[in-house]
Amino acid sequence: MKQPTAAPSLLGVFAHPDDESLLAGGVLAQHAASGARTAVVTATWTADSHRATELAEALSVLGAGAPRLLGYADARNPASAPDGAVRLIDAPLDEAVGRLVAHIREVRPDIVVGHDALGQLTGHSDHRRAHQITLLAVEAAGLPRLFPDAGEPWQPAVLYAATHSESGVGRLGPLLLRFRGRGLHPGCRAEPARAGRCPSFARHSVGQWMAASGAAGGRG
Numbered sequence: 267m268k269q270p271t272a273a274p275s276l277l278g279v280f281a282h283p284d285d286e287s288l289l290a291g292g293v294l295a296q297h298a299a300s301g302a303r304t305a306v307v308t309a310t311w312t313a314d315s316h317r318a319t320e321l322a323e324a325l326s327v328l329g330a331g332a333p334r335l336l337g338y339a340d341a342r343n344p345a346s347a348p349d350g351a352v353r354l355i356d357a358p359l360d361e362a363v364g365r366l367v368a369h370i371r372e373v374r375p376d377i378v379v380g381h382d383a384l385g386q387l388t389g390h391s392d393h394r395r396a397h398q399i400t401l402l403a404v405e406a407a408g409l410p411r412l413f414p415d416a417g418e419p420w421q422p423a424v425l426y427a428a429t430h431s432e433s434g435v436g437r438l439g440p441l442l443l444r445f446r447g448r449g450l451h452p453g454c455r456a457e458p459a460r461a462g463r464c465p466s467f468a469r470h471s472v473g474q475w476m477a478a479s480g481a482a483g484g485r486g
């Protein structure tokens with residue numbers, strides 16, 4: 267049975283340590299502050315990697331409890347798994363989905379928030395894989411015949427995909443140039459003001475959604 271809480275419980279599912287803070291830090295902290303249960307599953311970087319400590323500290327600040335790791339390596343960084351764990355993008359889909367289903371059934375969240383289908387601005391392959399796994403696991407967690415050894419079935423009510431707004435990306439132009447200048451189109455690389463609109467970066471236009479949801483005029 268679901269316990270009544272002040273705010274719906276929230277589970278974040280992200281690819282790397284820091285994605286939870288960059289993409290959903292505000293909502294995680296806000297939910298925790300309002301008395302809701304919150305937790306975060308991180309798909310890559312294993313417990314013996316140096317970023318596990320950083321993740322634990324971030325989650326402590328956000329009020330999201332202890333790290334929950336899927337135990338895979340980052341697609342681009344072997345130091346993410348000193349013991350040689352397989353990369354998230356190479357892991358069997360069933361295995362990765364099953365590991366996440368176990369966390370969903372244990373946390374029993376009302377809401378799950380994760381990566382968008384594009385993998386955010388950089389289109390990182392770990393982000394896109396984490397999105398696929400999250401979609402499947404949220405569905406599978408509620409089905410008793412799937413992953414029967416991964417806990418009692420639990421169906422989250424809502425799945426949100428964190429993304430970057432088009433207007434927000436525009437303002438990030440100079441910063442994007444600094445940390446990912448090589449990935450930009452030549453014309454955009456030369457001109458900071460254009461960098462935020464570079465087609466190299468994936469983003470969604472949320473204007474229509476904002477208008478339809480009545481969110482326009484609220485906090486941006």
Ligand SMILES: [Zn+2]
Binds near residue numbers: 282390393
């Ligand atoms: Zn990331």
